[in-house]
Amino acid sequence: MYRNLNSFIDRLEREGELLRIKCHVDTDCEIAEIADRVFKNGGKALLFENTGKKFPVLILMYGSEKRLALALGASSLSEIESNIKKVSQLANLPHMSFTEKVRLLPELFRLSRILPKKIRSKAECQEVIKIGEEVNLDEIPMLKCWPKDAERFITLPMVHTIDPDTKARNVGMYRMQYINRNSTFMHWHVHKTGERHYQRYRELGKRMPVAVTLGGDPAYAYSATAPLPDGVDEYLLSGYLRKKRVKLVKCITQDIYVPSNCDFVLEGYVDPQEEKGVEGPFGDHTGFYTLEEQYPIFHITCITHRKRAIYPATIVGIPPMEDSLLAKATERIFLEPIRLMMQQEICDLCMPKMGVQHNLVCISARQNYSSQAKKIALGLWGAGQMMFNKYMIILDQKTSLNDTDKISSLWRGCNFKNSIFITEGVYDVLDHRAQYQGKGGKMMIDLTKSTPKEITLSQKEDAEMRALPKWSCVFSFSEESEKYNGYIGTAKAIVIFDFEANVLNDDELLWLALANTDPLLDIKLESGTLLIDARIKKELDRWPNVVTSSMDTIELVDKKWNKYQIGEFLPSPSRKYIALLHGTEAAVKR
Numbered sequence: 001m002y003r004n005l006n007s008f009i010d011r012l013e014r015e016g017e018l019l020r021i022k023c024h025v026d027t028d029c030e031i032a033e034i035a036d037r038v039f040k041n042g043g044k045a046l047l048f049e050n051t052g053k054k055f056p057v058l059i060l061m062y063g064s065e066k067r068l069a070l071a072l073g074a075s076s077l078s079e080i081e082s083n084i085k086k087v088s089q090l091a092n093l094p095h096m097s098f099t100e101k102v103r104l105l106p107e108l109f110r111l112s113r114i115l116p117k118k119i120r121s122k123a124e125c126q127e128v129i130k131i132g133e134e135v136n137l138d139e140i141p142m143l144k145c146w147p148k149d150a151e152r153f154i155t156l157p158m159v160h161t162i163d164p165d166t167k168a169r170n171v172g173m174y175r176m177q178y179i180n181r182n183s184t185f186m187h188w189h190v191h192k193t194g195e196r197h198y199q200r201y202r203e204l205g206k207r208m209p210v211a212v213t214l215g216g217d218p219a220y221a222y223s224a225t226a227p228l229p230d231g232v233d234e235y236l237l238s239g240y241l242r243k244k245r246v247k248l249v250k251c252i253t254q255d256i257y258v259p260s261n262c263d264f265v266l267e268g269y270v271d272p273q274e275e276k277g278v279e280g281p282f283g284d285h286t287g288f289y290t291l292e293e294q295y296p297i298f299h300i301t302c303i304t305h306r307k308r309a310i311y312p313a314t315i316v317g318i319p320p321m322e323d324s325l326l327a328k329a330t331e332r333i334f335l336e337p338i339r340l341m342m343q344q345e346i347c348d349l350c351m352p353k354m355g356v357q358h359n360l361v362c363i364s365a366r367q368n369y370s371s372q373a374k375k376i377a378l379g380l381w382g383a384g385q386m387m388f389n390k391y392m393i394i395l396d397q398k399t400s401l402n403d404t405d406k407i408s409s410l411w412r413g414c415n416f417k418n419s420i421f422i423t424e425g426v427y428d429v430l431d432h433r434a435q436y437q438g439k440g441g442k443m444m445i446d447l448t449k450s451t452p453k454e455i456t457l458s459q460k461e462d463a464e465m466r467a468l469p470k471w472s473c474v475f476s477f478s479e480e481s482e483k484y485n486g487y488i489g490t491a492k493a494i495v496i497f498d499f500e501a502n503v504l505n506d507d508e509l510l511w512l513a514l515a516n517t518d519p520l521l522d523i524k525l526e527s528g529t530l531l532i533d534a535r536i537k538k539e540l541d542r543w544p545n546v547v548t549s550s551m552d553t554i555e556l557v558d559k560k561w562n563k564y565q566i567g568e569f570l571p572s573p574s575r576k577y578i579a580l581l582h583g584t585e586a587a588v589k590r
Contacts, residue, residue: 002217002218002219003261004124004215004216004217004261004263004306005058005215005216005217005218005263005309005310005312006308006310008061008070008071008217008218009047009058009310011070012044012045012061012067012070015066015070016044017044017045017064017066017067017070018044018045018046018047019043019044019045019046019047019566019567020047020049021034021046021047021048021049021050021564021565021566022049022050022565023050023560023563023564023565024050024051024052025048025050025051025564026051026052027051027052027053027057027141027142027143027144027152028143028144028152029144029145029146029147029549029550029553030553030556030557031046031048031051031057031059031143031313032143032144032145032146032315032549033549033553033554033556033557033572033574034046034557034564034566035059035060035315036315036317036321036549036572036573036574037557037570037571037572037573038060038063038566038570039060039063039320039321039322040320040573041570042064043060043063043566043567043570044060044063044064045058045059045060045061045063045067046058046059046060046566047310048141051141052141053139053140053141053311054139055139055140055141055309055310055311056141056310056311057141057143057310057311057312057313058310058311058312058313059312059313059314059315060314060322061218061312062218062222062314062322062325062326063322063325064325065077065325065328068325068326068328068329071218071219071222072218072219072222072241072329073219073241073242073243074241077328077329077332077333078332080241080329080332080333081332081333081335081336113244113245114236114239114240114242114243114244114245115236115239115245116233116235116236116239116245116246116247116248116257117245117246117247117248118247118248118249118250118257119247119248119249119260121249122249123247123249123260123261124260124261124306125213125216125249125258125259125260125261125262125263125264125265125304125305125306126249126252126265126304127304127305127306127307128304128305128306128307129252129302129303129304130302130303130304131252131253131301131302132301132302134303135181135182135300135301135302135303136181136182136303137178137180137181137182137184137300137303138181140264140311141311142154142178142311142313143155143313143315145283145315145316145317146282146283146289146317146547146548146549147548147549147550147553148281148283148289148545148585148586149281149282149283150177150279150280150281150282150292151177151178151179152177152178153175153176153177153178153282154175154176154178154184154212154214154313155175155313155314155315155316156173156214156221156312156313156314157173157174157175157176157212157213157214157266158171158172158173158212158213158214158220158221158224158262159171159172159173159174159176159186159188159194159210159211159212159224160210160211160212160213160256160258161193161194161197161198161208161209161210162197162209162255162256163197163200163231164197164200164201164204164206165200166231168231168233169233169234169235169256169257170193170194170197170230170234171220171223171224171233171234171235172188172192172193172194172224173221173224173225174186174187174188174189174192174194175187175282176212176298177279177280177282179277179297182299182300183297183298183299183300184297184298184300185277185279185295185296185297185298186210186270186295186296186297186298187279187282187295188295188296189428189429189430190429190438191387191388191426191429191438193230196230198270198272198296199272201270201272202272202273205273206272207269207270207271207272208269208270208271208272209254209255209256209268209269210254210256210267210268210269210270210298211251211254211256211258211265211266211267211268212265212266212267212268212298213258213259213262213264213265213266214262214263214264214265214266214311214312215262215263215264215309215310215311215312216259216261216262216263217238217242217246217259217261219237219238219241219242220234220235220238220246220259220262221312222241222326222329223235223237223238223241225326225330226330226333226334227330227334227384227385227386229384235248235259246259247259247260247261248260251265251267251302251304252267252302252304253267253268253301253302254267254268254269254301254302262306263305263306263309263310263311263312264303264304264305264306264309264311265302265303265304265305266298266300266302266303267300267301267302267303267304268298268299268300268301268302269298269299269301270296270297270298270299271296271297271299272296274296274297276294276295276296276297277294277295277297278292278293278294279292279293279294279295280292280293280586281544281586281587283316283317283547284316284317284430284547285316285317285319285321285323285356285357285430286356286430286431286432286515287317287318287319287356287511287515287546287547288432288515288544288545288546288547289544289545289546289547289586289587290430290432290544291542291544291586291587317547317548318508318511318546318547318548318573318577319353319354319356319511320353320354323357324353324356324357327351327353327357328351328353331349331350331351335348335349338380338383338386342379342380342383343365343376343379343380345365345366345367345368345372345376346363346364346365346376347364347365347366347397348363348364348400348401349361349362349363349364349401350362350363350401352510354507354508354510354511354514355391355510355511355514356511356514356515358385358388358389358390358428358431359389359390359391359514359515360389360390360391360392360393360510360514361380361386361389361391361392361393362392362393362394362395362401362407363376363380363392363393363394363395363401364394364395364396364397364399364400364401365394365395365396365397365448366396366397367396367397367448367449372448373394373421373444373446373448374421374444374446376394377392377394377421377442377444378423380392381423381425381426381442387425387426388426388427388428388431389442390427390431390440390441390442390443390514390518390519391442391443391444391445391514391519392442392443392444392445393407393444393445393447394444394445394446394447394448395407395410395447395448396447396448399447405470406452407447408470408471408472409452409453409454410447410450410451410452411447411450411471411472411492412452412453412454412455412471412472412492413450413451413452413453414445414447414450414492415450415528416445416492416525416528416530417525417528419445419446419447419449419450420443420444420445420446420525421443421444421446422441422442422443422444422519422520422523423441423442424439424440424441424442424520425439425440425442426438426439427439427440431515432515432542432543432544433515433516433517433518433521433522433537434518435518435521435540440518440520440521441518441519441520441521442519443519443523455469455472455490455491455492456469457469457472457474457487457490457491460474463477463499463502464476464477464478464483464499464502465477465483465484466502467487467491468506471492471493472490472491472492472493473491473492473493473494473495474487474491474493474494474495475494475495475497475509476494476495476496476497477497477498477499477500477501477502478499484496487529488526488527488529488531489526489527489528489529490529491529492528492529492530493529493530493531493532494529494530494531494532495509495513495532495534496531496532496533496534496535497509497512497513497534497535498535498536500579500580501534501580503576503579503580504576504580512534513532513534516534516535516536516537517532517533517534522534536582536588538590542587543587543588544586544587544588545580545581545582545583545585545586545587545588546577546580546581547577548574548577548578548580548581549572549574551578554572554574554575557572558572
C-alpha cells in the first residue's frame with residue numbers, strides 16, 4: 001500500500017512516468033489543455049508545482065495501462081484479473097472437492113485480512129484542521145477544465161455517505177461544482193447510491209452527513225468508480241487490491257470514517273429539505289457538455305488535510321481520455337464476477353474507448369440454444385451499471401474481440417433482419433440523445449450465426465462522402481445530399497452526419513454516431529442496409545455542444561510550451577474539434 005499520494009508520486013518518478021512543471025500555470029483551462037495534449041499523445045503524469053495556490057496539482061496519474069497497474073498495486077491488469085478469478089471461485093466453495101478447497105485456503109486467509117480497520121488516534125489526513133469560518137475552498141486548486149464550464153469543479157472526489165437504515169457506507173465519485181468558499185453542488189444521479197441515501201434522509205426529515213476525500217492511496221479513487229453491488233464496502237476492494245487493511249479515522253465534525261492517509265477531507269452535510277440549485281454546464285466524459293440541471297448543495301463544516309497535501313484531478317471530454325483507462329480496469333477486474341454470478345456463457349467483454357463506457361459493449365459468448373444472444377443482452381441490460389448500455393454486439397466464443405478483420409467480415413455477412421434486437425430501457429442521464437432523460441432505445445446485434453462475407457465498395461473520399469470497404473460502411477456528411485442512395489442494398493450501413501463532422505477520423509466518427517443516436521428513433525433497415533442518422537436533432541429543445549478548448553487557451557499554451565519543459569511541442573486536439581461547434585455556448589445555437 002502506498003503510504004500517501006506523495007509516495008505514489010515518488011514511485012511514478014522512479015519509473016520515469018512523471019513530469020514536473022515548475023513554471024506558473026493557471027487552473028482556469030490551462031492545465032486541462034496541457035493534459036489533453038499530453039494524454040492523447042501517450043504522455044506521462046503531470047505534477048503542476050506552481051498554480052498560485054499552496055498545493056500542487058497531480059493529473060493523469062491513471063493515464064496509461066502501466067500507471068494504472070502501478071496505482072492498483074500490480075504489474076499488469078491481467079495480474080489483477082487472474083487474482084479476481086481466484087476470489088470468484090469461492091462462490092463455488094460448497095461444490096468443490098476437498099483438494100480444491102485446500103488450494104483456496106491461502107485466498108481465504110488473505111480475504112480475512114482485508115476488512116477496513118478503524119483507528120482512534122488523529123491521522124495523517126488531520127494534520128491541519130479548519131472548522132467553521134476557517135473553511136475556505138479557495139485555497140484548493142480546483143480546476144476549470146473547459147471554457148463553458150459553469151465554475152471550477154472537483155473531478156476526483158470520493159464521496160462518503162451512510163445508509164440511515166443499515167448504516168452501510170457508500171463511496172461514490174460525483175463531480176462537485178464550486179459555489180462559494182464553503183459549499184459545492186453534489187452531482188449524484190437518480191440511479192446512484194448517493195441519491196438513494198439522499199431520498200431516504202429526505203423521507204426521515206434529517207440532514208444527510210457527507211464526507212469527501214481527495215488523494216491518499218490511488219486505489220481508493222478507483223474503488224469509488226468500481227461497479228460494486230449496493231451495500232458492498234468500496235474499501236474491501238481497496239484492501240484486496242493492496243493486500244492490506246484500509247485504516248479509517250473518524251471525521252472531526254461528522255460521524256463518518258474515512259481513510260487515514262487521504263490528502264484532503266471535506267466534511268459537511270446535505271439538507272434534503274433545502275431547495276436545490278442550478279448546477280452546470282460541465283464538459284463531460286461523453287465528449288459533450290452536460291447542461292444546467294437542479295442538484296443538492298453540500299455545506300462544508302470542516303476541511304482537514306495533510307501538511308504536504310497534493311490535489312489530485314482528472315479531466316474528461318472527447319475520447320480517448322484518462323477515464324477510458326479506469327473503464328478498462330473495470331472491464332478486466334469485473335469480467336469474472338459477471339460471468340460467474342450473472343451470465344456464465346460469457347467468455348470475454350470489451351468496452352471500446354470511443355463508446356465512452358456505456359454506449360458500446362462487445363461480448364463473446366458460448367451459444368447453446370436459439371435466442372441465447374437475446375437472453376444475454378436482456379440479462380446485462382438489467383444488471384448494475386450495464387443497464388446504461390446503448391449498443392451491444394455479441395459474437396461466438398471462437399471470435400477474439402481483438403480480431404477486427406474477423407469481426408468486420410462477420411458484420412458484412414450479417415442478415416440484419418434476423419440478427420437485430422431493439423428494445424427500450426434505462427439510459428445514463430448524461431445521454432443527450434434521449435428523448436426522455438434516462439430512457440431510450442437499446443440495440444443488440446447478434447453476429448454469432450453470421451457467415452463471413454466479402455463486399456466490395458468503391459473507395460470514395462471527398463468532403464461529402466467516405467466509404468469504408470473493410471466494414472462496407474458509408475459515411476455521408478451532407479444534410480441535403482442523397483449521394484448515399486446508390487449504396488442502399490449494397491453497403492451494410494450508411495451513417496449520415498452533419499457536414500462539419502468530415503474533419504473527424506473513423507474512430508472519432510464512431511464516438512459521434514454512438515452519442516448522437518437512439519436505436520429506436522434514428523436507425524431503420526432499408527433493403528438490408530442500416531440507415532443511421534447521427535446528425536444534430538434540431539427538434540429537441542436542448543442539444544449540447546462538443547467539448548473543446550477556446551482559441552485563447554490554445555494560443556496561450558502554444559506560446560508557453562517551451563516554458564513547461566515537458567518535451568517536444570504537441571498540437572491541441574481542440575483545433576480539429578472546434579469545427580464541430582454550433583455557436584459559442586454550451587448548448588447548440590439554433
